[in-house]
Amino acid sequence: MKILIVEDDTNIIEILRVALSEKYYLVEVATDGKKGLEQALATAYDLIVLDVSLSIIDGISICQQLRNQGCCIPILLLTEKDNIAKTITGLDAGADDYVLEPFNLEELLARIRALLRRGMISTTPIIQFGALLLDPRCGQISYQGKILPLTAKEYALLELLLRNSQRIFSQSSLLDHLWSLNEIPSENTVRAHIKSLRSKLRKAGAKADLIETVYGFGYRLNTKELEIGNVQPKIMGTEKPIHSIKADEESDDRLLPTTDSAIEQRIKSQLAGVWERYQDKYSDRLAIIKQAVKYLLENRLTEDLRQQAQQQAHTLAGSLGTFGFDNATCLCQNIETILKSTETLGQTQAEQIQMLLLELQKILEQNPTLIPPQSDVQATYLNQEYRLLIVDDDLELAQQVAAEATIAGIETVVAESISAARLAIAHSRPDVVLLDLCFPQSPEDGFTLLAELTALHPPIPVLVFTSQDSFTERVKVARMGGKGFLQKPVFPSEIMEAIATILQQSNTSSAKLLIVDDDPQILDILHTILQPWGFTLTLLDDPQNFWDTLEEFIPDMLILDLEMPNFSGIDLCQVVRNDPHWSNLPILFLSAHRDTQIVQRVFAAGADDYVTKPIVEPELLARVLCRLERSQIIRKFAEIDALTGITNRRKSAQELTRLLHLAERQNQPFYFAVLDLDRFKYINDQYGHDAGDQVLSQLGKLLKQSFRQEDVVARWGGEEFVIGLYGITQQQVVKRLNHLLDSLRCLEFTTSNQENFTVTISAGVAEYPKDGHDVQTLYRAADAALYQAKAAGRDQIFLSAMN
Template identity: 45%
Template sequence: MRILLIEDDELIARQLVPKLTYQNYTIEVATDGQTGLEQAESLPYDLILLDVMLPKLDGISICRRLRSQGIKTPILLLTAQDNSTNKVMGLDAGADDYLTKPFDWQELLARIRALLRRGDTDLTPILQWGDLALDPSTCEVTYQQRLISVTPKEYGLLELFLRNKHRVFSRSVILDRLWSFEEFPEESTVTAHIKGLRRKLKKAGLPDDPIETVYGIGYRLKSPEPKHQKNQKAIPAKVEQQAIEATTAVWQRVKNKLDSRVAAIARATDAILNDNLEDELRQQAITAAHKLAGSLGMFDVDEGSRLAKEIQQILQCDRPLNRQQKQRLPKLLRAIQQELAKATQKKVPDFLTVDERPLLIIVEPNKIIGEQFLRETKNWEMRCEVIHDSTVVREWISRQRPEVVLLDLVGEAIATKELTLLGELSACTPPVPVIVFGAKDNLRERVKISSLGGRGFLPQTMTPEQVLTVVTEILERVRRTETKILAVDDDPLILKALHHILEPWGMEVFTLTDPLEFWSTLKTVMPDLLILDLEMPHLSGLELCRVVRNDRRWADLPILFLTVHQDAATMQQIFAAGADDYATKPIVIPELLARIHNRLERSQLLRTKTETDILTGVTNRYQFVQELTKLLQLAKRCSQTLCFALLDVDHLQQINDRYGHAVGDRVLSHLGKLLQKNFSSEDLVARWSGAKFAVAMYGVSSDEGKSRLLKLLDTLQQKPLSLNKKGSLTVSFRAGVVQYPQNGDRPQQLYRVAKGLLVKVKKNGDRIIVAQE
């Protein structure tokens, strides 16, 4: 959470910043009203702590200005004036809460938590789960339009889950979110309230419990059954029979693998009872038991997983087996065979039957055009769903996340609901790429779509085949920016499960079953994170981990182990080899995701320090050139254009001489922040050197690039930089704009041409000049 503190009293700021930082908030400080207003207008914050009495511009005026611009960031006023008149003025100006100085630290924290909860609003006014609805404006809960009476805490619980549909909340986090600082309930209180809420929902007629217990972690909202299933047409008998046959075939293949592993254990058991067990057969049985322990849990055969672990422990015993162990093995074998016999094709997890081809959703009101796209996609390696009503897209995506959305805009102007939908899809985590298919093809519309996160604009004159060619290019670009995971495990079922679990979270998963091919695969994939099985044939995960840690290039690569063992000795071995973390088998999905995200965040933090220009917050030149080289290679493969712009801040040397280098640094930082805000995450932005910045825009012409830069100049004109008592300063720049492939096909060539244009633009007195072909 990012908080802006606007406070001119340095003593108070020095006290608040470390305390709030310790609470995991990101704090930015402005020491006068004008600077604070500029930061609040140009950057997104989750909360503003605002002093009332400020130099240059008072806090109440800042409130009015922000609210008049439609900025709804929660504002907490801080002041030493404890009278009702000031409170009324502040609240009427748009503040959300008011706290007088000196204030109690715990009270301030409680108010901050309350405002942050209040600010976490959903885009849809009424929150729904199937026919269950919660209306925040009236604080009412209904099922099939019948009112349900709930307590305030039950209401808060339901609202928390409905607003955070995919998040798991622990009981301690729920206490922090829903109970005030003055209350000190036990975690069992949460369990009691959830139990009461479930009972009321069931009594109201809900056929399914909307709250799912994630054992050992907490609670989350279940995915509802799609509404349209109740009214959908009966499935033809032939189609239904084909589906049953396909599912049965999948289960049979899986069951054959599981049976072969049990058979290996049975052969070893017979040999042990006959006192003729060879080392090779013993090792095969240990491997089979290890794989069963990891994979049976994914088929809800938890008892079978436990039995396999016990068998593995007995077979791994260093000393000859005693009489009790020999008698125990056949009993364990029979028990695991019985558990496997109970499993049917109904136990097959989704990841074994899911279609792994990329999903394209086409929002197309015209049914004839929709049918044309459906026919054409049969010739491409992708799935396609056509939706004729844009209002149901959100419901679709909540059930199944697409790789790309093609949005057809009918008419001469883009409607507000389409713009809203485009913004929502781009704001998803990870973002859903959206390609706009429109009738009105002009520069203004293209700029508007790009600013909302659109990945491309296609005129409606293009054929379905041409459109799908562009869709394929977009998919390749998206995969280039995805987090890459390399998973090494000799059990293909585990690897398939990792594909299913991680790819919806924007991770591209590469898998390897043979550890002997590890090093060549590592160099080819160049992953962001490595997942290793502990026990594998030929080379163990521990050995692979040590090899990685001993190579300078990969020494910082995050490594996570998957293992069925949780004893202290195994954990010590894992961490001694250089691992960062581990997760248990059978895989617990929320736990695995939490551990992977934690490792990636820490790795990203370290990488950011080496790849980012500290002053401006944008990429440094070295990293920019590397990324630009990759982008040029992609543009060549996909026959796409690329726009490169070199920007030079006006009069930076004179600013340093007149106002000092601290002001010059603020100028560069100000421009860096606006560049990041005005260009999408797919564009490359860097500080090249001194007063120069560089921007690269894939799939954009030089004319489009010039238009974006002119828009940025307008923004700079409207938002001058406050210099405290020295007035304000309007930041501006000049730019040379070039295009691949017309002006070069390597970063150095594009830079030289753009640099030459900068010399020309300064002589002519222009702002931006575009290279001719």
């Protein structure tokens, strides 16, 4: 299948080229509308992927011209999210489908498959020609049940012949169908591929040359094969996908067994490489926008530079989301909107763009989310110990799910009946329950237990999975408080993903809340309402002690009374919002006032929510949980390193500075450690970057296990990590670090090729105030000690020589 991509964004081109090539599609590219139209008219393509906003000739005009000239090639439009008018115009012009930018790669590939199916004679996927069988859904061709080890080009050649079994293809025709314009193969290349295909078919058992040479004309399938298979050529449905085999294009010897999931993983891996290669180009695009802001502040912004900056913002909005930077898309669209404004740009707009660029820079410091950690599910659990109760009489499925949960570090109990589930819950309360609704051998069904679990205080989250799938039952589960609904049959991995989502949501109940109210009775009421939900509470009745309590407790949310002596809730809120470290902390106000002006003052001061007294328990809980969940999502993108699950450099620098100030005020010790994986480049070179990512992910989990919640644990880049420890002795620091080194030595990593290896880590430690009074000087001292540890043989800890 040959696909033409008409797109002017080189990053999107590379993304599509990687993804489509992995699916055996032949890809050609045009980087402007004029070239795209010329190629579309000159070459027979199976599909055109067409950007709406193109230079020289736009996508809609291309669509109209192709349709006016009788071209029936399916066209898929790529269009901006907020440009529905253009989308409608494009469909009216003859486009077959569209995808909004930034696009979801899986959705885009699915739409491409759908359009290609529409262009075929039949929509059913499997083609059989005698004993030869093509299953394009899993990318395999077999002969008499034996899978043929084909290269991508051999696969495409044989597929073309199978789809056109009565047609003779000349060598030049095969070159046109199977090679792109950028490739310059000779007719000898065709003959070499035909020869290789015949050889592989004979090895699989074909007694005659299945690919027949028609002298003077070209090649076609040999109809004698139909006699061997004793059937007519046909296209049919498939029973089940099996493994496919794919080889490197240039060598038949480098064979790689491939499943659909492996292909998707490889696509993600290659896209991560695309991001690394084009990261500098994104920086260049941002530089143009920054230059435009600078000139705007200096009142010398030209119209040309303004348009350039607008175009760069538009391009970034279209492609960053594809790499996993969803929030970046929104920010870039806002920048584009400001620059597109017909109003005269001034100081206010420049400051708005500066703020958006600052947020954008923070997001781009994170790793894109194209490649999940070694286990998506495992990374979601934040390294806590969870208990899962599976209630199902299908023991085989229950045990499969239990095995997946154990790998993710979740303690699992299986109950075959409702009564057994009640006993298990009485013995140990689970964090989540996976519940089947149907128990034919019992007078009770799953709804009975669901009602009991959701009526608890606090309720236990329940994920329902059942073979029944009526809308009435779905509504009933939702009304009773179920957190999810899955229909059997379902893969254990899908179940674990749903469980991960539920556990992530339930993490909000372990948050730390600082409540400030001068009324002891209100504090007691709030304690009674919130404490059973698992929140860690600090109750403060004197606002004069607010700041010290805030810095020592480090809450996830503030609940403030509006009117208090000395300092009002608005005073406290404004102080928090003025400090960069606390400016994003969720703040909820309590007040008996319902006056509109007072409510406006509260929100103007920076409040996130407002609850009136007397307090209604369900309303308060709903607002607290909702605000915490949103805060967690924002914090995850802004502060957490995606691969290791620990704090990133920007956030940790703030935390370290705060602990240093606290150590100074409280006259407490503070230690700063720098850790570095030994010979990490060798691991990447020897075992591959996937193995390196596996090491980094596992080390992140070990670090979270080995240190206290109040310690700062962060990844500063590559294989370098830092730790800040407050209020602890030197002996305790060394003991904790040695424990980390011992734990890491015991871990054995396994590559995809079943090679086993172990890793070690070295560390350097500096002490405040002996080795420095700020993060930078402490880092230098600890880094010097780290290099001493490396020089001394690695896998050890060195204290700063200044100690």
